[in-house]
Amino acid sequence: MINSKDRAGGIVVLTGAGISKESGLDTFRCSEGIWSRVNLEDVATPEGFRRNPDLVHQFYNDRRRGLLDAAIEPNAAHLALARLELEWPDEVFIVTQNIDDLHERAGSRSVLHMHGELRRIRCEACESEFAWDADLSVDDACPHCKRTRFLRPHVVWFGEMPIGMEQIYDALDRCALFVSIGTSGNVYPAAGFVSHVRMYTRARTVELNLEPSTGATLFAEATYGPATEVVPVFVQRLFRDGI
């Protein structure tokens, strides 16, 4: 049996909206997904924010209030990944496209939000970034520089640079196992991570999703089904068989 200690590198887990679906949060591109109801150009681009900041604030205020709803809890998939990190400290690195905090609330510590975080905002005037759970409006003044109309959700919009790319590629270059969970594989650079791992490492590549993603054929292994079923089983197998 080869366990994680016998292999250079650790486990990089990429997650997308699908891992939070069974916690009650919407995905983007499934039927009835967020982008079937809202035009992403209006609410998820810098141009949309300049055009109509009130609409963008309302979109993220609604999602932030939804996330803070007591009914939204981490599910068995989030919890299984947190247990993996607990059992194999310093071996698991979660790169999430999600802006919810369900990985952290499940107990995961090594989490990088490459698309930002719904419960944080930043000031475009003084670049300060901080936690924010209330509704946000153009009239709110930055607590640091006191200016209004410069606060925005700390979320990466289309056309903006994702967060932590150097740290992400460093982890991908060293990993022994790359697992993609609950993402349709439609948005770069995350959609290109599996190709990067195949090109530069000998890592195992695994897709765990409800259905084959756009990049499904790039993965050496795959299990399809709801994340709350397939992720705990996968983690159990890692404990039994190692990476």
Ligand code: APR
């Ligand atoms: N369990 C596992 N996977 C699921 C489940 C579930 N219960 N429900 C849905 N899925 C899968 C879908 O089959 C789909 O492949 O999750 C994926 C969700 O895909 P998207 O809605 O495209 O979400 P995601 O891949 O995270 O989008 C990436 O696009 O709009 C941007 O910034 C946004 O971070 C987001 C990025």
